[in-house]
Amino acid sequence: xxxxxxxxxxxxxxxxxxDIPLTRAMQLxxxxxxxxxxxxxxxxxxxxxxxxxxxxxxxxxxxxLAGWGLIVLQLSALGRDCDVYVQDSSVRYLAPVWTDxxxxxxxxxxxxxxxxADTLAGRGRARLRVACAVTLADGSDACSLNAxxxxxxxx
Amino acid sequence: xxxxxxxxxxxxxxxxxxDIPLTRAMQLxxxxxxxxxxxxxxxxxxxxxxxxxxxxxxxxxxxxLAGWGLIVLQLSALGRDCDVYVQDSSVRYLAPVWTDxxxxxxxxxxxxxxxxADTLAGRGRARLRVACAVTLADGSDACSLNAxxxxxxxx
Numbered sequence: 001x002x003x004x005x006x007x008x009x010x011x012x013x014x015x016x017x018x019d020i021p022l023t024r025a026m027q028l029x030x031x032x033x034x035x036x037x038x039x040x041x042x043x044x045x046x047x048x049x050x051x052x053x054x055x056x057x058x059x060x061x062x063x064x065l066a067g068w069g070l071i072v073l074q075l076s077a078l079g080r081d082c083d084v085y086v087q088d089s090s091v092r093y094l095a096p097v098w099t100d101x102x103x104x105x106x107x108x109x110x111x112x113x114x115x116x117a118d119t120l121a122g123r124g125r126a127r128l129r130v131a132c133a134v135t136l137a138d139g140s141d142a143c144s145l146n147a148x149x150x151x152x153x154x155x
Numbered sequence: 156x157x158x159x160x161x162x163x164x165x166x167x168x169x170x171x172x173x174d175i176p177l178t179r180a181m182q183l184x185x186x187x188x189x190x191x192x193x194x195x196x197x198x199x200x201x202x203x204x205x206x207x208x209x210x211x212x213x214x215x216x217x218x219x220l221a222g223w224g225l226i227v228l229q230l231s232a233l234g235r236d237c238d239v240y241v242q243d244s245s246v247r248y249l250a251p252v253w254t255d256x257x258x259x260x261x262x263x264x265x266x267x268x269x270x271x272a273d274t275l276a277g278r279g280r281a282r283l284r285v286a287c288a289v290t291l292a293d294g295s296d297a298c299s300l301n302a303x304x305x306x307x308x309x310x
Binding site: 016022 | 176177180205210216217246251
């Protein structure tokens with residue numbers, strides 16, 4: 001249901017907040033989408049843990065949503081009507097996050113949109129790996145996620 | 156701050172809901188804690204995704220919290236005052252979850268509380284792997300998480 005009618009990133013943000021209640025609790029927003037990179041943002045306050053830094057579940061959720069959204073937006077641009085599911089992910093929590101944070105998603109090394117679109121056109125489904133990170137002010141990663149998604153064309 | 160004063164699982168549930176706002180949004184509850192297994196529960200409605208099944212971020216969060224809580228409760232029983240952090244995790248999303256769900260956490264294969272407590276006593280910090288899963292009604296895993304945590308004794 002998500003892809004239908006996504007004309008702009010504003011539509012995407014609106015449907016995300018409408019369809020997934022936890023994104024509202026996280027106060028998620030879409031920061032930028034350009035050059036094959038999607039950046040989602042969340043404030044610290046609703047995403048804090050018992051130690052006063054960002055809750056691992058919020059970091060993992062924002063990273064997963066950034067990767068998922070990157071694929072959803074690309075499929076929308078390609079005019080394909082698909083459901084997109086996460087299949088597996090590995091997350092590394094490298095440093096605590098004490099501020100509002102953003103999650104950046106890009107294609108993982110070795111992946112291309114062309115190969116993904118070809119497979120999808122031929123088989124009606126295709127898999128793709130994305131690399132996502134929450135970065136600290138000094139440019140180092142605080143939390144990284146590598147995840148595999150599958151897009152399945154709707155009947 | 157979490158461990159101080161945890162006398163019962165009710166105290167643990169209360170501090171979790173008080174200290175981590177996202178657990179309130181998820182409507183998390185503690186189901187059981189016995190025989191070295193912690194079971195946390197969440198209803199589907201506040202944790203739904205765009206497809207009407209459980210949001211991957213909610214599944215991952217509940218699984219991570221179950222693993223983390225298993226260690227926090229054990230440290231409390233041992234009388235150790237530690238902060239517990241997740242270091243890395245791998246998650247597999249195997250089947251969609253269309254109902255309210257529970258996440259079960261146990262020690263991962265090869266881990267023992269005795270070795271963990273010895274290392275903690277000797278070095279002031281210790282690592283531990285946990286294995287967590289959300290299981291379907293037929294007993295198969297819908298989502299599994301293997302994660303490594305570190306406990307660090309407070310100064």
